[in-house]
Amino acid sequence: MNVSVGPRNDSENQMAFLNGIEIMESMKESNFVVPEERSKKRTNLVPIVGSVVGAVVFVVVFIVAMVMFLKCRKRKPLSEKTSNMSPLDLALRISYYEIEQATKNFNSGLLIGEGGFGRVYEGLFRGKKVAVKRSEPGHGQGLLEFQTEIVVLSRIRHRHLVSLIGYCDERSEMILVYEFMEKGTLRDHLYNRSSDVEKPYFARSDLSWKQRLEICIGAAKGLNYLHTGSDGGIIHRDVKSTNILLDERLVAKVADFGVSKFNLPDAEHSVDVKGTFGYLDPEYFLSLQLTDKSDVYSFGVVLLEVLCARPAVMVSNRREEVNLAEWGMLWLRKGQLEKIIDPMLVDTINPNSLRKFVETTEKCLRPSGNERPMMRDVLWDLEYALQLQLIPMNNGTFDDSTTNASLEFSMMPILHRLPSNSFPAVEEEVATVLSVDAFDVTASDVFSLLSVGEAR
Structure with a gap:
């Protein structure tokens, strides 16, 4: 109720003034006007209510400011x-x-x-x-x-x-x-999908065994550089055939470092599991302890892919065929791995080269990381397998002998002094200082030096 009182000359407004006073008196008698004690109590509540309201307003303003700040921060460039x-x-x-x-x-x-x-x-x-x-x-x-x-x-x-x-x-x-990698992924050159339910994949590679070995050697060089580089070592964590790319000259390059890990000096660092099923190191999966040997296991699966021209995991009615690593090791234990190799390779592989390649693959796929070789050892063995493949055929056929006397005896002094697990150590240190390609001097140099009668 608004009551307006003001001086006027007319009698009506004088009457209104009197009526206003009567109204106020009437409200006081009816307890509409707060008694003095109640007024004091209400006055004491004002600071409390004001503080509460002020605090709520402050919290709301703070939350709004934080939301706006985060939105602005999101729009900032990553760098x-x-x-x-x-x-x-x-x-x-x-x-x-x-x-x-x-x-x-x-x-x-x-x-x-x-x-x-x-x-x-x-x-x-x-x-x-x-x-x-x-x-x-x-x-x-x-x-x-x-x-x-x-x-x-x-x-x-x-x-x-x-x-x-x-x-x-x-x-x-x-x-x-x-x-740009002109030739795409390594997988693109090994097999294709098929509409046949019984055989969902089929080999289609036009890569020779020599080319496949060179691709594997290139990828091994890249991984070895990661593991031993000047940054204290990098573990890739997702080595697979689709992350090995080929340029127009079929030079292999490792790609996709999104889940890589820096500077892990030992196996005491527990990390979340990253990788691709079929390539994932079982020991890493169970223990959550990541080392460079996990990359070695994954690379062993890639070596089997290269040899057999089939994916790491595929749908099959036969349980043993689902996982390539298990399937390959099953035939290896039978001593009949040659029965599952890519049909395109039959009669084109030097048996000695195949044995060395299979031996290297088996080492990579051992259950315990401590039993697996370092990537530099894998690189040495693959270089050795390539040189065995380059030995000329006799009358159109390869010499299928485990010892190959002329080669073994000429190599004996050097192989005794330079075992595969120690040979590249010096070159590797030089590689990080002088040139990224310095480590290219490996097994092939030994063979070339022997061929011209030089001593190392």
């Missing part, structure tokens, strides 16, 4: 919010506009593959053919893998590791740009 990235990484940043131009706005006709991170497009960037990998929602890998890939590839360079040209993190995008 501005990742403190552990070096200035070199900033130089690798590419604008989203340039990415659009390189891929013709991600034209579907330029799509060349799809993996755990997202889709891969062929592009033309600054006059050079590139592969553009764009992250998409719903794929297994995300921001952490994106950051790891940039950090790893910005620190290392090697002939047998795929090079990172740049990255883009504008507009909440995660895009990686690599050198």
Whole structure:
């Protein structure tokens, strides 16, 4: 109720003034006007109510401010919010506009593959053919893998590791740009899917045994460099045939470092399990202890893929055929591994080369990591298998002898002094200082030196 009282000359308003006073008196008598004691109590409540309301308002304002801050932070480029990235990484940043131009706005006709991170497009960037990998929602890998890939590839360079040209993190995008690998993945050259339920895959490789050995040697060189590099060692954690890429000359390069781990000096570091079923080291899976021997196991599965031209895991009515590692070791124990090799290789492999290759594969797939060789030992053995394959045939056939007298006796003094588990140590140290390709001097050098009668 609003009561207005003011001076007027007319009698009506004088009457209104009197009526207003009567109303106030009437409210006082009816307890509408608060007595003095009650008024004091209400006055004491004012500071309490005010404090509560003020606190609630402060909390609400704080929450709103934090939400706005986080939203703004999300929009910042990755390079501005990742403190552990070096200035070199900033130089690798590419604008989203340039990415659009390189891929013709991600034209579907330029799509060349799809993996755990997202889709891969062929592009033309600054006059050079590139592969553009764009992250998409719903794929297994995300921001952490994106950051790891940039950090790893910005620190290392090697002939047998795929090079990172740049990255883009504008507009909440995660895009990686690599050198283009003309021949695709190693898996593409080994087998294809089939509509036949009984045989869901079929061998289709046109790679010779020599070419396959050279590809395996290249991949082993890349992995060995990762394990022994100047950064204290990097474990790949996802070695498989689709992460070994081939250029136009079939030179192998290891790719996809999104789940790699830095600087693990021993097996005491427990980490979350990452990898691909069929290639995953059983010991790592059970113990959660990651070492470079886990990469060695995965590479052993790749060696079997190369030999048998079939995937690491496939659907089969026969339990023993599902897992390639188990299937291969089953036939190896029977002494009949030659029965499961790629039909394209029959009668083209030197038996001595095959034996060395199989022996190397078996070492890689041993259950205990302590019993597996280092990657440098695997590299030495593969180089040896290649040199055995290059021995000329006699009358159109390979000499199927385990000892091969002329070779063994000429090699004996050197092999005794330089066993496979120690030979590359000196060259490996030099490689990290002088040249990434210095470690290319391995078993092949021994054979070439022997061929011209030189002593090492």
